[in-house]
């Protein structure tokens with residue numbers, strides 16, 4: 001119940017109506033019986049600075065950050081975690097003794113479903129499709145796992161080279177970049193293959209970043225991880241399962257990045273299962 005003492009959390013983005021975060025966080029808050037509410041906060045890019053001052057004025061306790069603010073908000077914050085600096089994006093802002101502190105929980109979210117797998121990461125190679133914002137969290141996650149080599153595949157040689165250079169000295173595993181045509185040679189080496197492109201996302205669920213000819217090169221027994229969570233499974237994950245790979249979709253990352261943010265705001269363990277169920281319930285209604 002919202003009362004006169006209820007504290008405010010929220011998510012900023014533009015647009016924000018598509019966000020599933022309010023569903024997931026309010027389910028968690030209700031389960032924990034905490035006196036908080038989590039609101040969608042549409043903020044246009046030209047009003048970001050003004051919005052931040054408003055949040056200060058009304059005592060907002062913390063907020064999630066989504067497109068298009070993840071980079072733009074960084075110079076406006078008082079403190080930015082190392083992981084957010086490495087990724088170059090903030091997805092969670094909380095209050096600390098330094099003021100507004102920004103971090104990025106996507107790495108924790110990405111890594112979470114991989115931690116329980118009995119894989120010798122130090123002997124494993126990761127192949128990441130795409131070199132956009134989410135790929136940066138995936139690279140940081142693969143580095144945290146301690147993989148032997150990270151290969152990033154993209155379609156724009158200039159962007160790929162800039163991506164490679166941005167990681168020099170920032171991570172331990174060697175990182176090499178490749179164009180799409182290199183896939184037949186790369187896929188058989190991929191112990192972990194991640195789709196960080198939007199290809200195959202609803203409503204274009206018949207698409208996949210891999211052609212069926214390319215998919216024939218997938219390594220049986222390896223892990224295929226799609227950051228997309230609608231549809232479930234994606235065409236990419238169906239191709240991977242047909243080749244005997246273990247499939248992980250983006251729902252776990254979404255839940256776990258949210259859980260890590262909630263823990264920062266509330267200072268208590270997040271009810272991950274409640275959050276997962278609230279999202280599944282919401283997604284099956286579409």
Ligand code: NAP
Pocket residue numbers: 106109130131132133134135154155156159196197198199201209227228229250251253254255257
């Ligand atoms: P982004 O910054 O726009 O990057 C997208 C990347 O995909 C870019 O490298 C882009 O290449 C590439 N790409 C786009 N269309 C392509 C195509 N037709 N063929 C080949 N490559 C293509 O987007 P993002 O923020 O990284 O998000 C990527 C995906 O991850 C989205 O589906 C998003 O929903 C998902 N995601 C999920 C979670 C989660 O919690 N599960 C979190 C974050 C993101 P160019 O640069 O050449 O255009």
